[in-house]
Amino acid sequence: MLVLACFAAFLITQRLKHTPTAVHRYELSTAFSPYPGSHSRLEEISFELANAEPVTITIIDSDGDTVATLFRNYPAPRYKDVSLRWNGRGGVAHRVGHLITPAGRSIPVPENRGAIAPAGEYRVSLSLRNHGQVLLPRSFSLVRP
Numbered sequence: 001m002l003v004l005a006c007f008a009a010f011l012i013t014q015r016l017k018h019t020p021t022a023v024h025r026y027e028l029s030t031a032f033s034p035y036p037g038s039h040s041r042l043e044e045i046s047f048e049l050a051n052a053e054p055v056t057i058t059i060i061d062s063d064g065d066t067v068a069t070l071f072r073n074y075p076a077p078r079y080k081d082v083s084l085r086w087n088g089r090g091g092v093a094h095r096v097g098h099l100i101t102p103a104g105r106s107i108p109v110p111e112n113r114g115a116i117a118p119a120g121e122y123r124v125s126l127s128l129r130n131h132g133q134v135l136l137p138r139s140f141s142l143v144r145p
Contacts, residue, residue, distance in 0.1 A: 021050065022049060022050055022051070022126075022128055022131035022134055023047055023048070023049060023050070023126065023134050023136070024047075024048045024049070024050055024079070025047060025048045026045075026046065026047040026048075026124075026136050026138075027044070027045075027046045027047070028043070028044065028045055028124065028136070028138055028139075028140045029043055029044045029140055030140060030141065031140060031141040031142075031143050032044075032088065032140070032141075032142065032143070033088075033142070033143045033144065033145050034087055034088025034089070034116050034142065035116070035144065035145050037145065038145055041087070041088075042085035042086065042087060042088075042099070042109065043085060043086040043088065043122075043140055043142075044083070044085060045057075045083070045084050045085065045086060045124055046081055046082060046083040046084070047081075047082055047124075047126065047136070048079055048080065048081055048082065049076050049077075049078060049079075049082070049128070050078065050079070051078055051130060051131075052075070052076065052077050052078040053076060053128055053129050053130050053131075054073040054074060054075055054076070054128075054129050055071070055073070055074050055076045055082075055126050055127065055128050055129075056069070056071060056072045056073060056074070056126070056127040057069075057070040057071045057074060057084070057124065057125070057126060057127075058070065058124075058125045058127070059086060059117075059122050059123075059124060059125075060122065060123045060124070060125050060135070061117070061120060061121075061122055062120055062121045062122070062139075066125075067090050067117050067122065068086065068089065068090050068091060068092075068093070068110075068112045068114070068117070069091075069092040069093065069112075070084060070086060070093050070110040070112070071084070071093070071096075071108075071110060072092075073129075083107050083108075084107060084108045084109065084110065085099060085107060085108075085109045086110070086112070087109065087110075087111065087112055088116050088117055088142055089112035089113060089114045089115065089116055089117065090112060090114030090115055090116075090117050091112050091113060091114030092112070093110030093111055093112045094111070094113070095110075095111045096108045096109065096110050096111065097109045097111055117142055118142070119141075119142055119143055119144045120141070120142060121139045121140070121141055122139060122140055122141075122142060123135055123136055123138075123139045123140075124136045
């Protein structure tokens with residue numbers, strides 16, 4: 001009986017290892033400070049999805065509360081880098097500006113107009129239409145100068 005249980009556990013583990021994840025790659029800055037005069041005033045967020053699908057991108061504080069909604073139903077492509085920046089402000093973004101990199105790439109910057117979020121640890125939550133909510137495993141810090 002023990003041998004069968006071990007074999008079944010092995011098969012399940014192998015299957016889980018090869019099950020594709022909804023988010024293939026993600027990157028975040030470790031810390032940023034949205035205050036004037038700060039070196040890094042925008043949080044850099046990027047990720048890739050396994051499937052093309054609409055995604056709602058939110059910022060969650062350490063208590064699990066939503067601080068900012070950056071995009072609702074953003075049409076994220078499959079296996080292509082989705083990059084954006086957060087300005088550290090709360091609320092729902094009603095407009096999107098763009099940051100042009102030295103290489104000429106345009107990166108969306110949702111314009112949240114609420115108060116600057118308090119210093120602390122934050123995480124990015126992706127709500128995917130076909131895969132539910134995915135909380136990126138790493139956090140980032142919003143710091144005061």
